[in-house]
Amino acid sequence: MSTHSNHPFHLVNYSPWPLTGAIGAFVTVSGLIMWFHQFNNNLFLLGNLIVILTMIQWWRDVTREGTFQGHHTLIVTLGLRWGMILFIISEVFFFISFFWAFFHSSLSPTIELGSMWPPNGIYPFNPLQIPLLNTAILLTSGITVTWAHHSLMESNYSQTVQGLFFTVILGMYFTILQAYEYMEASFTIADAVYGSTFFMATGFHGIHVIIGTTFLLVCLIRQINYHFSSNHHFGFEAAAWYWHFVDVVWLFLYISIYWWGS
Numbered sequence: 001m002s003t004h005s006n007h008p009f010h011l012v013n014y015s016p017w018p019l020t021g022a023i024g025a026f027v028t029v030s031g032l033i034m035w036f037h038q039f040n041n042n043l044f045l046l047g048n049l050i051v052i053l054t055m056i057q058w059w060r061d062v063t064r065e066g067t068f069q070g071h072h073t074l075i076v077t078l079g080l081r082w083g084m085i086l087f088i089i090s091e092v093f094f095f096i097s098f099f100w101a102f103f104h105s106s107l108s109p110t111i112e113l114g115s116m117w118p119p120n121g122i123y124p125f126n127p128l129q130i131p132l133l134n135t136a137i138l139l140t141s142g143i144t145v146t147w148a149h150h151s152l153m154e155s156n157y158s159q160t161v162q163g164l165f166f167t168v169i170l171g172m173y174f175t176i177l178q179a180y181e182y183m184e185a186s187f188t189i190a191d192a193v194y195g196s197t198f199f200m201a202t203g204f205h206g207i208h209v210i211i212g213t214t215f216l217l218v219c220l221i222r223q224i225n226y227h228f229s230s231n232h233h234f235g236f237e238a239a240a241w242y243w244h245f246v247d248v249v250w251l252f253l254y255i256s257i258y259w260w261g262s
Helices: 017-038 042-067 074-106 130-153 157-184 192-224 234-260
Strands: none
Touching: 017 042, 042 192, 042 234, 074 192, 074 234, 130 157, 130 192, 130 234, 157 192, 192 234
C-alpha cells in the first residue's frame, strides 16, 4: 500500500538546524553576558560562528528544496509570501518604537535636557553632508534592485546580474559611510536621550542594511548559478521587498532624525 500523499504542501524532513540554531543563540547570549561582566568575548564569537554556520546550512537546504527538488509549489510559495509580508510588518512596528521614543523626547524636551532639542552640548550631523549622500545611495540602490527584478521577469540574465551587482556594491558603500560617520560623531550612545535614540535607530537600520546586502549577495550568487527563472524566483523577490523596506525606513530616519531633529 502506497503511503504517498498528493498534496501541494511541503512537509519538511527531520533537520538538525533548529537545534543547532537554538544552541548558537544560547551560546551567543551567554557570551554577551560574559563579555559585559568579564570582558572576554571568546564565547560570544563562538556563538556567532555556530549561528552563521547554521544559517548557511539551513538556507542551503531551503535552496535545494525550492530549486532542485521542486517542493516550493504555488501553494508553498503563497505561504512564503505571506510569511515575508508579516515579517516586514513586524519590522515596521520594531522601528516605530524607535521613532516613538525620538518624537516623545524631541517634541517636548524635559528640563533635564535643558528644555531644548538637541540637548545642550550635542552637536548633530549636518544633514546635507554624509546623510544626504547615503540617502542618494539607498534611493539609487532601490532603482538598481528594481531594474534587476524587471530584468529577471523578462528572462534577461546579464542585466539581472548587473542590477544585483550594483545593488550589493551600493549597500556596501552605504555601510562604509555609516561606519565613517559613527567614527566622526561628536557624541556617543551615552550622551542623553538624543545619543541613545540616534544610535539605536540608525544602528539597527545599519544592521538591516548589512542583512539586506547579504540577502542580495546570496541572490546574486544564485542568479549566476541559474537558480532563478522568470516565474520562479521568490527568494529574489523577498530580498527586493526587504531592500525597499530598508529604503523607506531610511527616508523616515533622514527626514525626522537627521534633518528635522538637528
